């Protein structure tokens with residue numbers, strides 16, 4: 623665990639650390655880029671949840687979004703993978719050490735284009751990983767070409783119109799079996815922070831698609847991923863309140879409008895529903911809300927789907943709790959007698 627002497631008068635979290643301990647290097651992204659706001663919320667969430675940063679591994683692929691793990695949790699492990707290949711690196715890291723808390727940051731291009739095959743199998747497996755797509759509808763790092771999440775009919779700065787339908791990453795994740803699927807907006811501090819804190823209490827894959835405007839290449843009129851468009855078309859499905867297992871807070875809700883979801887570690891998500899028909903524990907209801915809002919040109923945000931009780935990938939594999947990477951040879955190599963028996967059986 624990290625040990626630091628707190629500055630008198632500064633707020634510390636439940637493991638005695640200041641928020642400073644959760645920061646990373648200074649960002650090199652454009653001023654106003656949505657990705658920077660997401661890094662800030664990640665810092666806040668890990669600080670408020672009192673996570674020991676030295677137990678964290680942060681992973682990414684390639685893109686402006688994938689650079690951002692350098693800007694938070696400077697004391698954590700990190701791996702910047704090949705374009706679109708972060709899921710397999712994350713799988714390997716968690717198989718080697720299941721005590722790690724894993725967070726992956728990807729982009730809509732990194733995930734939806736070159737990495738879509740890896741994404742598909744990650745969602746099926748329910749690996750305990752918080753997987754964030756910083757979704758700006760374009761390839762920011764390579765100068766703003768359309769990505770697979772760009773909406774049909776949206777325009778590039780130079781007037782070129784996108785004539786392909788988008789992939790809805792949330793709908794795809796639900797279809798494939800992801801157990802915690804949410805959408806948010808980099809400009810919605812409160813919602814994004816609650817979702818990130820809840821993500822830290824979920825045991826399984828968290829797929830968080832965060833609309834994150836690219837101010838340099840995709841923030842103009844005609845774009846459906848600009849700050850102005852997203853602010854006007856954001857349709858939250860519920861007001862979300864997250865209560866960690868180590869805190870007791872009384873929250874007032876109108877009777878009948880509140881839904882409570884208990885997560886793996888006993889923490890609770892309290893939802894004050896804004897869409898009466900949406901039940902985030904019902905897969906069909908989750909897909910319906912995504913399709914209906916998309917048809918109206920809106921973004922459903924908040925907790926779209928959650929299944930808190932399914933076994934994660936590592937539990938399914940029945941792995942020993944101790945990191946495989948640190949087990950002595952005597953515990954990973956079958957004894958000579960067993961090997962001789964196998965050889966005998968092959969004669």
Ligand SMILES: Cc1ncc(C[n+]2csc(CCOP(=O)(O)OP(=O)(O)O)c2C)c(N)n1
Pocket residue numbers: 684685686687688705728729730731732733736756758760761762763764769
């Ligand atoms: C194998 C490979 N193909 C193509 C590229 C070029 N490339 C770098 S980043 C990128 C897309 C980034 O888009 P996204 O994941 O949406 O991230 P953003 O920059 O928008 O945050 C591409 C195509 C590459 N680096 N490697």
Ligand code: SF4
Pocket residue numbers: 650651652654655656657686687758762763835836837838839
């Ligand atoms: S080019 Fe776009 S995505 Fe990349 S840092 Fe700048 S604003 Fe962000």
Ligand SMILES: [Mg+2]
Pocket residue numbers: 685729730731756757758759760761762769
């Ligand atoms: Mg992008």
